Amino acid sequence: MDLEKITAAQLRERIRRGEWQTPTSGAAYGYVQANLVMLPKSDAFNFLLFCVRNTKPCPILDVLEAGVFEPKIAPGADLRRDLPLYRIYRDGVMEKEVATVTSEFNEEMVSFLLGCSFSFENALQAAGVPVRNIDEGKNVSMYITNRSCVPAGPFRAPLVVSMRPMTPEQAVRAVQITTRFHLTHGAPVHIGDPDQIGIKDLQNPEFGDPVTIHPGEVPVFWACGVTSALAATSTPLPLVITHAPGHMFVSDLKDEDMTIF
Amino acid sequence: MDLEKITAAQLRERIRRGEWQTPTSGAAYGYVQANLVMLPKSDAFNFLLFCVRNTKPCPILDVLEAGVFEPKIAPGADLRRDLPLYRIYRDGVMEKEVATVTSEFNEEMVSFLLGCSFSFENALQAAGVPVRNIDEGKNVSMYITNRSCVPAGPFRAPLVVSMRPMTPEQAVRAVQITTRFHLTHGAPVHIGDPDQIGIKDLQNPEFGDPVTIHPGEVPVFWACGVTSALAATSTPLPLVITHAPGHMFVSDLKDEDMTIF
Numbered sequence: 001m002d003l004e005k006i007t008a009a010q011l012r013e014r015i016r017r018g019e020w021q022t023p024t025s026g027a028a029y030g031y032v033q034a035n036l037v038m039l040p041k042s043d044a045f046n047f048l049l050f051c052v053r054n055t056k057p058c059p060i061l062d063v064l065e066a067g068v069f070e071p072k073i074a075p076g077a078d079l080r081r082d083l084p085l086y087r088i089y090r091d092g093v094m095e096k097e098v099a100t101v102t103s104e105f106n107e108e109m110v111s112f113l114l115g116c117s118f119s120f121e122n123a124l125q126a127a128g129v130p131v132r133n134i135d136e137g138k139n140v141s142m143y144i145t146n147r148s149c150v151p152a153g154p155f156r157a158p159l160v161v162s163m164r165p166m167t168p169e170q171a172v173r174a175v176q177i178t179t180r181f182h183l184t185h186g187a188p189v190h191i192g193d194p195d196q197i198g199i200k201d202l203q204n205p206e207f208g209d210p211v212t213i214h215p216g217e218v219p220v221f222w223a224c225g226v227t228s229a230l231a232a233t234s235t236p237l238p239l240v241i242t243h244a245p246g247h248m249f250v251s252d253l254k255d256e257d258m259t260i261f
Numbered sequence: 262m263d264l265e266k267i268t269a270a271q272l273r274e275r276i277r278r279g280e281w282q283t284p285t286s287g288a289a290y291g292y293v294q295a296n297l298v299m300l301p302k303s304d305a306f307n308f309l310l311f312c313v314r315n316t317k318p319c320p321i322l323d324v325l326e327a328g329v330f331e332p333k334i335a336p337g338a339d340l341r342r343d344l345p346l347y348r349i350y351r352d353g354v355m356e357k358e359v360a361t362v363t364s365e366f367n368e369e370m371v372s373f374l375l376g377c378s379f380s381f382e383n384a385l386q387a388a389g390v391p392v393r394n395i396d397e398g399k400n401v402s403m404y405i406t407n408r409s410c411v412p413a414g415p416f417r418a419p420l421v422v423s424m425r426p427m428t429p430e431q432a433v434r435a436v437q438i439t440t441r442f443h444l445t446h447g448a449p450v451h452i453g454d455p456d457q458i459g460i461k462d463l464q465n466p467e468f469g470d471p472v473t474i475h476p477g478e479v480p481v482f483w484a485c486g487v488t489s490a491l492a493a494t495s496t497p498l499p500l501v502i503t504h505a506p507g508h509m510f511v512s513d514l515k516d517e518d519m520t521i522f
Contacts, residue, residue, distance in 0.1 A: 048306060048310065049309065060313050187522075260440065260447075
């Protein structure tokens with residue numbers, strides 16, 4: 001069975017049965033994948049405000065009322081069980097990674113689903129723009145920049161970016177293509193000199209893997225959803241739940257639903 | 262002095278001194294005007310959720326922490342005094358219209374500034390697309406449709422739309438132009454048959470004025486910020502403050518800052 005071809009609902013069903021415990025990159029091709037953040041409702045307004053004030057790294061796909069775990073963007077899904085791997089944070093410190101959070105989730109928890117760059121990676125590839133991390137079978141390179149997000153209440157974070165190298169001509173095409181995907185990070189935040197945004201060494205990403213940069217290529221940087229996890233854990237809340245890196249929630253939305261034109 | 266040419270800051274200064282008490286349409290040309298909703302912080306998460314779930318009628322320009330009245334999109338401004346006219350609602354019922362809300366505003370109140378169609382009207386006119394309400398010196402025609410917004414907590418509202426008549430060719434151009442303005446209602450929600458969205462008589466708008474529709478023209482409908490006021494007053498909160506219709510907050514943002522490409 002071709003794992004690229006299964007639907008989002010089929011993939012979630014496998015995950016729920018414990019038959020899929022690995023990253024979701026490349027699975028259920030064409031369906032929108034999402035970052036997950038769950039936190040107590042007492043801080044939900046401020047976290048939503050953080051997302052609204054920083055829409056490029058934290059584009060909102062769905063926010064659920066406290067205690068609700070079935071998202072509107074995937075009817076029948078259960079956010080407590082349908083991701084392959086979760087992280088549990090207590091008082092701002094990661095406690096463990098777990099396969100379900102049914103016992104941790106409670107009536108006070110508000111769930112946020114935020115857009116992810118997998119959507120535009122598909123569109124880049126379809127247009128012949130290289131996505132080096134996919135071509136090399138790696139996780140995308142991610143860096144903490146010297147740019148600060150706009151804080152909200154107790155939540156603050158530096159802007160985290162992902163990077164894909166390409167020729168300048170491909171970079172122009174990539175700007176055009178990703179501009180359409182404003183709910184999944186949109187256009188790049190920077191092209192070229194990493195030093196200008198506080199990145200010292202492209203071969204030493206803070207998250208993910210380094211990738212090959214060929215002569216004549218420039219690094220192109222997009223806002224990255226990891227920013228939301230840094231923000232959610234930037235203040236010692238009693239409980240925060242996120243997806244484990246790369247182990248995203250796969251929604252019923254299609255990538256093309258995410259485009260503005 | 263040409264009132265179109267004054268800056269947003271100059272206009273707000275006049276308003277604060279009590280020298281401008283009329284609608285803001287056409288004043289401080291090129292600056293983004295905004296709908297205002299203020300409500301208690303106990304319901305702020307749910308109202309923010311309503312806006313996030315209904316971004317076409319309720320595009321978020323700025324949300325302030327409880328008790329704060331200086332918006333990020335207009336440093337130095339005072340949301341309690343810098344609009345020409347406000348409406349005060351208590352328990353969901355309009356109590357009065359007032360020129361300042363300094364005595365009503367308190368530490369519990371959260372302020373929302375939401376995009377307004379004045380931004381794209383300027384762009385339409387610049388492209389030679391007629392804006393009939395401006396040409397006839399009227400308020401735009403607004404209608405309550407049979408479409409429901411996605412509710413959030415106690416907040417619910419029908420989708421309210423504004424209408425501008427034009428030729429089919431101009432309607433195509435208007436779609437292109439307003440797509441760029443995704444933070445000020447974006448592309449139309451409907452073109453043509455009013456009956457399909459529950460509008461019985463175009464000459465009888467629920468808000469604003471009727472305008473002339475010439476033979477061969479089609480009505481083009483955009484989501485309208487009045488939706489946010491209906492939502493905010495759809496549940497009996499102890500205090501809600503909004504702008505009075507047409508008497509908007511004029512921010513320091515420029516219309517072109519609002520475009521996605």
